[in-house]
Amino acid sequence: MSAQTKQFKVIGQRLQRPDGIDKVTGRARYGADIDAAGMLHGKILRSPHAHARILSIDTSAAEQLNGVMAVITRADFPTPHKGFEDVQDNCMAGDRVLYDGHAVAAVAATSKHIAKQAIKLIKVQYQVLPHVTDVEQAIQPDAPVVHSGLVSRRVPKGFSENVVRYSSFGHGNIETGFKAADAVLERTYKTEATHQGYIEPHACMASMGLDNRADMWVCTQGHFWIRNMCAGVMAMESASLRVTASEIGGGFGGKTTVFIEPVVLALAKKSGRAVKMVMTREEVLRATGPTVSTMMHVKVGMNKAGRITAAYAKLFYQAGAYKQATVDFGAMPAFAPYALENVKTEGLDVITNRPRTASYRAPGAPPACFAAESAIDELCQELGLDPMEVRLINAAKGGTKSSYGPTFEDHGLIQCLEAAKAHPHWQAPLEINQGRGLAAGFWFNFGGETCVSVFLNNDGSVTVTEGNPDIGGSRASISMMVAEELGIPYEQVRTTVTDTGSLGPNEPTHGSRVTFAVGLAAIKSARAIIDEIRARLARMWEVDVTDVVWQDGAAHYTGNKAGTFEPLDLRQVADIANNLGGPIAGHHEANAEGAGVSFGVHIADTEVDPETGFTSVKRYTVIQDAGKAIQPDYVEGQLQGGAVQGIGWALNEEYVYGEDGCLQNTGFLDYRIPVASDLPMIDTVIVEVPNPGHPFGVRGVGETPIVPPLAAIANAVSRACGKRQVDLPMSPPKVLASMQKA
Amino acid sequence: MAKIQIFGSLRDLFSGHDVVELDVSNLRQLLIKLPQLYPECAPEIAEGVSVSIDGKIINDAWFTPIRPDSEVVVLPRIVGG
Numbered sequence: 001m002s003a004q005t006k007q008f009k010v011i012g013q014r015l016q017r018p019d020g021i022d023k024v025t026g027r028a029r030y031g032a033d034i035d036a037a038g039m040l041h042g043k044i045l046r047s048p049h050a051h052a053r054i055l056s057i058d059t060s061a062a063e064q065l066n067g068v069m070a071v072i073t074r075a076d077f078p079t080p081h082k083g084f085e086d087v088q089d090n091c092m093a094g095d096r097v098l099y100d101g102h103a104v105a106a107v108a109a110t111s112k113h114i115a116k117q118a119i120k121l122i123k124v125q126y127q128v129l130p131h132v133t134d135v136e137q138a139i140q141p142d143a144p145v146v147h148s149g150l151v152s153r154r155v156p157k158g159f160s161e162n163v164v165r166y167s168s169f170g171h172g173n174i175e176t177g178f179k180a181a182d183a184v185l186e187r188t189y190k191t192e193a194t195h196q197g198y199i200e201p202h203a204c205m206a207s208m209g210l211d212n213r214a215d216m217w218v219c220t221q222g223h224f225w226i227r228n229m230c231a232g233v234m235a236m237e238s239a240s241l242r243v244t245a246s247e248i249g250g251g252f253g254g255k256t257t258v259f260i261e262p263v264v265l266a267l268a269k270k271s272g273r274a275v276k277m278v279m280t281r282e283e284v285l286r287a288t289g290p291t292v293s294t295m296m297h298v299k300v301g302m303n304k305a306g307r308i309t310a311a312y313a314k315l316f317y318q319a320g321a322y323k324q325a326t327v328d329f330g331a332m333p334a335f336a337p338y339a340l341e342n343v344k345t346e347g348l349d350v351i352t353n354r355p356r357t358a359s360y361r362a363p364g365a366p367p368a369c370f371a372a373e374s375a376i377d378e379l380c381q382e383l384g385l386d387p388m389e390v391r392l393i394n395a396a397k398g399g400t401k402s403s404y405g406p407t408f409e410d411h412g413l414i415q416c417l418e419a420a421k422a423h424p425h426w427q428a429p430l431e432i433n434q435g436r437g438l439a440a441g442f443w444f445n446f447g448g449e450t451c452v453s454v455f456l457n458n459d460g461s462v463t464v465t466e467g468n469p470d471i472g473g474s475r476a477s478i479s480m481m482v483a484e485e486l487g488i489p490y491e492q493v494r495t496t497v498t499d500t501g502s503l504g505p506n507e508p509t510h511g512s513r514v515t516f517a518v519g520l521a522a523i524k525s526a527r528a529i530i531d532e533i534r535a536r537l538a539r540m541w542e543v544d545v546t547d548v549v550w551q552d553g554a555a556h557y558t559g560n561k562a563g564t565f566e567p568l569d570l571r572q573v574a575d576i577a578n579n580l581g582g583p584i585a586g587h588h589e590a591n592a593e594g595a596g597v598s599f600g601v602h603i604a605d606t607e608v609d610p611e612t613g614f615t616s617v618k619r620y621t622v623i624q625d626a627g628k629a630i631q632p633d634y635v636e637g638q639l640q641g642g643a644v645q646g647i648g649w650a651l652n653e654e655y656v657y658g659e660d661g662c663l664q665n666t667g668f669l670d671y672r673i674p675v676a677s678d679l680p681m682i683d684t685v686i687v688e689v690p691n692p693g694h695p696f697g698v699r700g701v702g703e704t705p706i707v708p709p710l711a712a713i714a715n716a717v718s719r720a721c722g723k724r725q726v727d728l729p730m731s732p733p734k735v736l737a738s739m740q741k742a
Numbered sequence: 743m744a745k746i747q748i749f750g751s752l753r754d755l756f757s758g759h760d761v762v763e764l765d766v767s768n769l770r771q772l773l774i775k776l777p778q779l780y781p782e783c784a785p786e787i788a789e790g791v792s793v794s795i796d797g798k799i800i801n802d803a804w805f806t807p808i809r810p811d812s813e814v815v816v817l818p819r820i821v822g823g
């Protein structure tokens with residue numbers, strides 16, 4: 001039975017979230033809540049310079065302070081495993097600091113106060129070097145070079161050594177396409193770096209025995225990757241380190257890598273004690289995350305009928321102090337929503353004296369979508385075309401050759417656009433100084449390495465063990481899928497996230513993969529249980545296994561001795577499981593492939609104050625293809641959360657660097673994320689075009705909703721104030737200045 | 743013979759070809775044969791790539807079948823947040 005025709009009993013219901021009570025009562029244990037007897041407190045000394053050579057580090061005074069149990073520098077780290085050199089260098093600087101906030105030394109002491117005192121006693125001699133933090137300046141041939149010798153052979157000539165990677169995508173001939181256009185628009189767009197802005201700062205605690213075997217408790221999106229990275233940085237065997245993930249107060253991609261974790265391990269090793277470290281918000285902003293800042297040249301041609309004849313984008317993404325591939329994921333999805341005959345995108349990766357960028361929901365896609373969708377919107381204005389109709393005319397469908405190469409399978413973009421067009425929001429009247437923006441966005445989604453075990457307990461209840469921290473409600477959705485497959489109530493299933501010693505490797509909770517991939521593995525684990533039960537009952541009933549079927553939560557005999565055997569439900573089977581051979585469990589380990597792509601369409605209404613340039617969001621609607629929404633509340637939460645983060649990126653959030661290359665806004669008072677009172681209720685529409693690669697039709701939903709908001713808001717503000725906005729964030733001074741320009 | 747589509751900047755690594763025909767029946771065979779025939783792509787393959795096979799992004803699964811008429815596109819390694 002296909003996902004489209006299957007009648008679900010559990011799937012699709014708005015059932016209670018299993019972590020809700022713990023989180024609202026304070027019982028849930030986050031990273032900073034983990035303690036151990038005799039635990040020390042760790043603290044990191046960070047660089048005050050954007051770029052400097054470390055001439056010397058004198059830790060003697062800190063070591064002599066009463067209560068200090070260990071002081072470490074890079075000299076205390078081993079040669080890392082191959083491939084982890086940059087990760088180690090980012091966690092603890094070697095001979096140079098590469099950005100403001102780069103770790104230089106660390107201490108472990110018997111109290112936080114002593115650790116702070118000790119940090120101040122460490123004397124570092126620096127030779128300050130020229131720095132560069134702006135992407136446009138960094139590409140100039142005479143710019144200060146962050147790393148020499150990293151430029152890959154495909155990078156075009158004419159840039160500084162900070163331009164380290166180049167990629168391009170597309171098909172057709174854009175010059176031919178531009179000649180066929182009735183209007184051609186060229187613009188340069190810019191976006192600033194933003195932080196993932198998770199509520200919970202990074203925190204971890206670790207202990208290491210004399211035999212170099214260690215345990216770690218950490219707030220992370222992926223404790224298996226934390227284990228692998230720590231093992232790589234500390235030159236350990238992965239099996240020597242067991243990592244347990246705490247509850248997590250947000251990650252959004254920023255908690256898929258290590259920052260303090262190897263440092264805590266090194267302190268634990270040197271001190272012989274458990275060590276805990278919790279970042280301050282200032283440290284989070286200076287030394288973790290953020291996302292890229294960008295400069296993007298875009299050229300789009302359109303004919304009078306609204307057909308896009310050619311599209312081109314050249315993207316420069318500032319990636320921080322180390323080489324990254326984020327720009328590829330701007331260049332690939334920039335024009336993915338559209339069926340284009342002539343399209344080309346180029347991506348250039350630029351390194352600067354800023355923190356190493358980390359993934360942030362659909363990493364790389366939101367800025368590129370902002371540039372592409374802004375250009376399309378402006379062309380619609382120029383040609384007097386309805387932006388919704390233009391998107392419908394050009395929309396990619398199943399069978400469309402995508403702008404980045406593969407041919408799309410069936411997906412829900414057209415259905416999302418139709419739903420947006422039919423939504424009351426699209427037709428609602430606007431008031432003075434208000435504008436409406438529309439944007440479509442895309443993200444790939446993927447599956448990846450996944451292990452799940454499902455156990456039938458003695459009383460017939462079911463335990464699911466999985467290895468992905470629950471960020472968006474996965475414990476509920478995994479339980480629901482297992483309950484659906486086994487034909488039992490949701491309340492009979494509990495899903496737990498286990499440590500790295502209890503299950504095989506799992507990729508992190510990233511890439512919109514968990515409901516798809518872990519769900520797939522959980523369903524297959526449940527099917528393994530069903531098959532085992534069928535086999536055991538066939539043996540007991542002395543019948544052929546093919547005559548035993550699992551239906552509505554019970555085993556039924558369907559052979560020609562029908563009526564001879566009463567059906568047995570899961571609790572009855574559990575009661576006799578030992579008689580039938582012992583405990584019953586199912587497990588599934590796979591590299592889950594078959595994730596379906598995801599599209600979303602956003603509508604935004606904004607009002608711009610002509611006196612101040614201040615923008616308020618009046619109404620916002622998200623329409624997205626979820627394939628099949630397992631728990632609609634959680635899907636809606638993802639759509640709303642992504643939209644809010646995108647709105648922050650569009651209007652408020654930015655890293656502000658001074659002339660000295662140091663970050664100026666290191667707290668949430670100056671780095672302003674939207675709060676509930678800033679925004680209207682985010683309306684949502686879930687479109688369901690099933691993914692054929694999943695038994696229930698699931699598509700990942702976590703990343704796509706952050707892709708369109710930058711463009712949707714920019715298009716709304718541009719239409720509200722009558723001036724095209726090309727520079728994010730659209731802070732009041734910038735918008736006002738644009739309005740005052742002739 | 744499966745037709746492997748090479749896009750954009752990757753063409754430099756495949757002697758300028760936009761399509762490479764190979765006698766392969768799964769992803770593993772593809773990832774072995776590509777660097778053998780086009781050594782310049784070896785570092786990219788070793789670094790990790792994603793391969794789209796009939797519209798599905800495949801990151802690592804070596805035994806994913808490739809049919810003679812499959813659409814195969816070599817892409818940068820897809821990551822996520």
